[in-house]
Amino acid sequence: MxxxxxxxxxxxxxxxxxxxxxxxxxxxxxxxxxxxxxxxxxxxxxxxxxxxxxxxxxxxxxxxxxxxxxxxxxxxxxxxxxxxxxxxxxxxxxxxxxxxxxxxxxxxxxxxxxxxxxxxxxxxxxxxxxxxxxxxxxxxxxxxxxxxxxxxxxxxxxxxxxxxxxxxxxxxxxxxxxxxxxxxxxxxxxxxxxxxxxxxxxxxxxxxxxxxxxxxxxxxxxxxxxxxxxxxxxxxxxxxxxxxxxxxxxxxxxxxxxxxxxxxxxxxxxxGGKSPMVVFPDADLDRAIPGLAGAIFFHQGQVCTAGTRLYVHKSIHDRVVEGIAAESRKLKIGHGLELDTTMGPLISSAQLQKVMGFLDQGKSEGAETVIGGGRIGDVGFFMEPTVLTNTHDGMSVVREEIFGPVLCVQAYEDDDLDAIAAKANETIFGLAASIWTRDLSVAHKMAKRIKAGSVWINAHNVFDPALPFGGFKQxxxxxxxxxxxxxxxxxxxxxxxxx
The missing domain is CATH 3.40.605.10 (Aldehyde Dehydrogenase; Chain A, domain 1)
Structure with missing residues (x-):
């Protein structure tokens, strides 16, 4: 490309x-x-x-x-x-x-x-x-x-x-x-x-x-x-x-x-952050899928609260992954000063190389690339929006902050909220998280269980001067x-x- x-x-x-x-x-x-x-x-x-x-x-x-x-x-x-x-x-x-x-x-x-x-x-x-x-x-x-x-x-x-x-x-x-x-x-x-x-x-x-x-x-x-x-x-x-x-x-x-x-x-x-996004099977996917894509691809993923880890119920896994991939194809990649650009470059050559290194390591550990994964051109520091599946918590792409447009997806089958929250909390970070469900009881129960300074329900990256911002853990x-x-x-x- x-x-x-x-x-x-x-x-x-x-x-x-x-x-x-x-x-x-x-x-x-x-x-x-x-x-x-x-x-x-x-x-x-x-x-x-x-x-x-x-x-x-x-x-x-x-x-x-x-x-x-x-x-x-x-x-x-x-x-x-x-x-x-x-x-x-x-x-x-x-x-x-x-x-x-x-x-x-x-x-x-x-x-x-x-x-x-x-x-x-x-x-x-x-x-x-x-x-x-x-x-x-x-x-x-x-x-x-x-x-x-x-x-x-x-x-x-x-x-x-x-x-x-x-x-x-x-x-x-x-x-x-x-x-x-x-x-x-x-x-x-x-x-x-x-x-x-x-x-x-x-x-x-x-x-x-x-x-x-x-x-x-x-x-x-x-x-x-x-x-x-x-x-x-x-x-x-x-x-x-x-x-x-x-x-x-x-x-x-x-x-x-x-x-x-x-x-x-x-x-x-x-x-830093490695923010989880938890999608329940009853989520409004017409609303959730664009929101999930925006959470990871906004500013090329160079956001401390970026939704980098996606935990989605097995029953809707394929539809959500395909939907996010489709959203990534809609992005207009180019110079930030072009009015129709919706995704620009990474900040530097060093950052681009760092992100590509994470991708190489993730692939060697068994991650599968659904879309993206490559550099774009040889002018500037552009890379493709990337979605990885078949990931697990032992992988460096799941554990470490990449600071690039890379989404790591995991499917879950458990209906126990404590078990789901434990997966979301399996990180040294605790900056932000989002929960996607129509069930407000489930949403608020999960918000209490997730260890993060900001928890958003049916949205991601909501900032306001009146809301305290900061993180748990590291x-x-x-x-x-x-x-x-x-x-x-x-x-x-x-x-x-x-x-």
Whole structure:
């Protein structure tokens, strides 16, 4: 299979942005990196260089942390009222909506995702997160406490910002996953340093230009671009950082947890997933089959919550598998900037090779390919949407996070919910899951049994700023979004006065 890949024209504003010299953003200024080194940013659909970013080193991190520390300790950000912070956050959210077309173009060419999805999913959800968290800014408070001991006391709690936060984001959803961290930390009065992936730094850099435009004070948000080492590691280990909020791999998450012990900084980790989808024989297949296909093929499977393990009752196994294969044939594979594209490339040559390696290993272990399984063309990093059957829990394709458009299917015959849930829970991960049935009693019983931070019923990948998000087991620590996000960026102080 081959596709004709050309880079479509972009708007004048996006073209001008791509051509800019992208520096570091520290203390309200765009500055050169100490090393003078740059990193090529590639269009994954063509493999061509579309821009460059600055490769920060430890000395740059020191400057950024100092700026964030100054802005937090001496103001003005932490000294503003919640309403003042909320107004600025709302202004930012509205400006993101106004610039949705440009931001979507940047996200599409940088990440390889379809531009339509980038506009309505990435930018739309991002703006909603800031709108939602803007409302929280004026509602962060403690509570009065009635003490257990006798006596005359006035006791209460204060909820205060944790301080300087290092927000480290991955390459698959830069705008959204930055918002998961930045919106609540700004709402409560923290300051931060953002470290985007070196593969996809562009939308974060454009976002900070917008943040500067709407009037955020200097030092409140700083951006360090560069590699995980030295930039990311220097940031995580820095004693001037009070908390790390990270989204990425389990391997890197473990390293961050270990590095954080230096000054016992707080840590939130949103890590990998191997999300099960359980389909019962009574499921509405006309609704379920497109939903199951979307769960694995959306953004080429490069989603931490992607529905990668499908457990389907034997009585409907063949119909479901054939239906998903048919849905995959409908996908229009091409450059993300083409308006009719519904599936773009993988992020890099390395990621493509990693996914193909998993497929080779799966086939050697007995997995059967129903559809897909190959690379598409020799330009860019495209691969076919893939469905594997005859899989079992001992296979690497079933156990490990692939981060590509690969679905592993298993049939089951058992009607015992505990046994079905045990299959779904047979993983080190616990990020998300979906249940497909018309029987709401079965659905809610299964939701209680499945060990995952998000469980969706008759849907997959439903995200909302009000819903807490995070994982069980090795899928991470803590929660983002909703009221839980406010808690994770604050400390509770108890105050007791003897009357």
């Amino acid at each position: 081959n596709i004709n890949v050309k880079t479509p024209a972009v708007s004048a504003s996006t073209e001008a942005f791509l051509k800019r010299a992208h520096k570091l953003y520290i203390n309200g200024e765009w500055v050169d990196g100490v090393s003078g080194e740059t990193i090529d940013v590639l269009d994954p659909a063509t493999g061509r260089v579309i821009s460059t970013s600055t490769a920060a080193v430890a000395a740059d991190v020191d400057k950024a942390v100092a700026a964030a520390r100054e802005a937090f300790d001496k103001g003005p950000w932490s000294k503003m009222t919640g309403i003042q912070r909320g107004k600025l956050i709302s202004k930012l959210a509205s400006r993101l909506e106004e610039l949705a077309d440009e931001l979507a173009e940047i996200e599409a060419i940088d990440c390889g995702k379809p531009v339509t999805y980038a506009k309505y999913v990435d930018v739309g959800l991002t703006a909603n997160i800031y709108h939602y968290m803007a409302g929280w800014a004026s509602k962060v408070s403690g509570e009065t406490v009635s003490l257990a001991n006798p006596g005359d006391y006035h006791a209460f709690t204060l909820r205060e910002p944790v301080g300087v936060v290092a927000a480290i984001t991955p390459w698959n959803f830069p705008l959204v996953l930055t918002a998961y961290k930045l919106a609540p930390l700004l709402a409560v009065g923290c300051t931060c340093i953002i470290k985007p992936s070196e593969l996809t730094p562009l939308s974060t850099l454009r976002f900070v230009e917008i943040l500067e435009e709407v009037g955020f004070p200097a030092g409140v948000v700083n951006v360090i671009t560069g590699y995980g080492s030295p930039a990311g590691s220097a940031l995580v280990e820095h004693h001037g950082v009070d908390k790390v909020a990270f989204t990425g791999s389990v391997t890197t998450g473990r390293k961050i947890a270990a590095a954080a012990t230096g000054n016992l900084k707080r840590v939130t980790l949103e890590l 899928s991470g620590w803590g929660r983002e979004e909703g009221a839980e996000a406010i808690r994770t960026f604050t400390e509770v102080k108890s105050v007791c006065a003897v009357l």
